[in-house]
Amino acid sequence: MVAARAGVSTATVSLVTSGKTAGRVSVENIAKVDRAVRELGYVVDGLGSSLARGRSNIVILVAPDVSNPFFAKVVDGVRTEIGASFQLLISVTEAGQMPSAALVRNLLSLRPAGLLVDAPSAGFLAGLPAAGPMVLLDTAGVESDVPSVDLDVAGGAIQLADHLADLGHTTLAYLDGTTGTDTFRVRREAFCRQALSRGMDVVGQARTTIDVGAAADAFAAAWPQWQRRGVTAVVCSTDTHAYGVLQEARVARLAVPGQLAVTGFDDLPYSESSSPGLTTVRLPAAELGRTAGRQLLRLLDGAELAGEDPAGHRVTLRSALVVRGSTVEGAAVRPGGA
Numbered sequence: 335m336v337a338a339r340a341g342v343s344t345a346t347v348s349l350v351t352s353g354k355t356a357g358r359v360s361v362e363n364i365a366k367v368d369r370a371v372r373e374l375g376y377v378v379d380g381l382g383s384s385l386a387r388g389r390s391n392i393v394i395l396v397a398p399d400v401s402n403p404f405f406a407k408v409v410d411g412v413r414t415e416i417g418a419s420f421q422l423l424i425s426v427t428e429a430g431q432m433p434s435a436a437l438v439r440n441l442l443s444l445r446p447a448g449l450l451v452d453a454p455s456a457g458f459l460a461g462l463p464a465a466g467p468m469v470l471l472d473t474a475g476v477e478s479d480v481p482s483v484d485l486d487v488a489g490g491a492i493q494l495a496d497h498l499a500d501l502g503h504t505t506l507a508y509l510d511g512t513t514g515t516d517t518f519r520v521r522r523e524a525f526c527r528q529a530l531s532r533g534m535d536v537v538g539q540a541r542t543t544i545d546v547g548a549a550a551d552a553f554a555a556a557w558p559q560w561q562r563r564g565v566t567a568v569v570c571s572t573d574t575h576a577y578g579v580l581q582e583a584r585v586a587r588l589a590v591p592g593q594l595a596v597t598g599f600d601d602l603p604y605s606e607s608s609s610p611g612l613t614t615v616r617l618p619a620a621e622l623g624r625t626a627g628r629q630l631l632r633l634l635d636g637a638e639l640a641g642e643d644p645a646g647h648r649v650t651l652r653s654a655l656v657v658r659g660s661t662v663e664g665a666a667v668r669p670g671g672a
Contacts, residue, residue: 339370351376390445393630396425396438397452398513402544402574404600404619405452408471411623412450416631420447435461448630453515454478467633469626473648475516481633481647483625487517487599488524490615490653494597495525497613497655498567499532501662503595505564507538507556509549509579510571518571521599525569537563542575549578557586566594567661573598573605576612580660595661610659618651625649 337344342363349359350367359367370376393416397405413422425441435458438449448467451459456476470482498506506529511518526536538560542548553568560568570576576598580590588594590610598605601616629647 336367336370336374336376339374340366342366390447391420392423392444392446393420393448393450394423394425394438394441394444394446395450395452396454398515400424400426402572402600403602404572404617407619408452408623411620411625412627413623414620415624415627419631434458438462448634450626450630453513453517455516467630469629469633471622471626472517474520481629482649483622483629484648484650485517485617485622486650486653487521487615487617490599490617490655491521491525492528493653493655494569494599494613494615495528495532495534497657497661498569498595498597499529499534501595503567504534505566506534506536507540507560507565507568508536508571509552509568509575510539510541511544511575512541513544521571536569538565542578544572544574546574546578546581549575550582551578553579553582554586557582568594568596570596570598573600573602573612573614576614576660577604577608580608580610580612591659591661591663597661601656605656606658608660613658613661614656616654616656618653621651625651 336347340347340363346359346363347367347370349355350364351371355364393412395409395412397408400409409422409424416422423441423444423446425438439462442449446466448469450469450471452471454470454473454476456478459470459476459478459480468480470476470478470480472485472487473482474484474487508522508525510522529536538556540552540556542552549570568576568579570579576596579596583590583594583596590596596612598612598614599617600619601614605612605614629649
């Protein structure tokens with residue numbers, strides 16, 4: 335109908351609606367097709383097109399907790415790389431929970447061009463069928479032959495423990511996330527091992543969703559006991575948790591860092607301007623997304639992925655400690671060794 339209205343072939347309509355006109359369709363014919371499409375209210379049948387091609391133009395990103403502002407930067411990085419060619423579909427579940435493998439299997443019925451999985455667990459990956467081109471993000475603690483882009487969360491946690499030990503802290507508490515992903519386990523275990531090796535005790539732990547209010551409530555409930563046990567520093571698994579601790583510390587009239595040092599993980603934009611500025615581990619979220627997007631595009635193009643580990647195609651991005659006023663009085667931003 336569009337072809338008849340425009341007075342062109344159906345092949346020309348296909349080229350125009352798929353955006354493949356460069357050097358193939360005249361400006362005049364493009365205008366005719368566009369006018370016919372508007373007049374008829376024509377919408378491309380994406381499902382029919384994907385059946386014909388064997389895949390759609392959709393890339394699915396599966397993430398454990400998109401409420402974490404960190405993921406906004408990851409998504410932005412992915413979009414920067416794939417946005418010109420593909421639509422990004424994000425699989426969302428309840429805060430702090432990884433989408434089930436069964437849910438992702440249902441999404442695969444959309445015939446996505448590729449799949450990106452952030453912070454997967456080994457059990458989640460085992461439940462996935464052969465999904466075609468796939469790249470994993472932040473796979474700390476997970477063994478897989480699937481191409482991946484990782485963050486050096488263990489290295490960052492070790493830097494953080496050394497920083498607190500150098501400041502003379504001996505008794506610590508750890509506020510973790512409820513997200514059941516290995517990346518949180520790896521950073522917690524790496525920190526606790528290094529703290530122990532430096533003569534520090536982690537005498538209290540709590541867990542909440544990645545939410546400022548929930549973190550503030552958890553700290554308020556735990557602080558009386560932690561204070562009795564001599565805690566002088568609270569280490570948070572995300573900056574979002576740390577914001578909640580800083581908020582509640584102000585309510586409790588605790589001097590930060592004089593009476594209590596507070597640290598985070600991620601280095602979100604607000605961490606530099608919080609009061610005081612937050613000492614944290616900088617994780618390159620946008621670079622994580624961009625690198626994963628590039629890897630996926632290369633897989634879709636059939637190119638071999640380069641790297642030191644040809645079996646797993648693993649790329650690891652470096653973390654860095656950023657020292658601010660929540661641990662050192664009056665400290666300006668001071669990146670630590672990466």
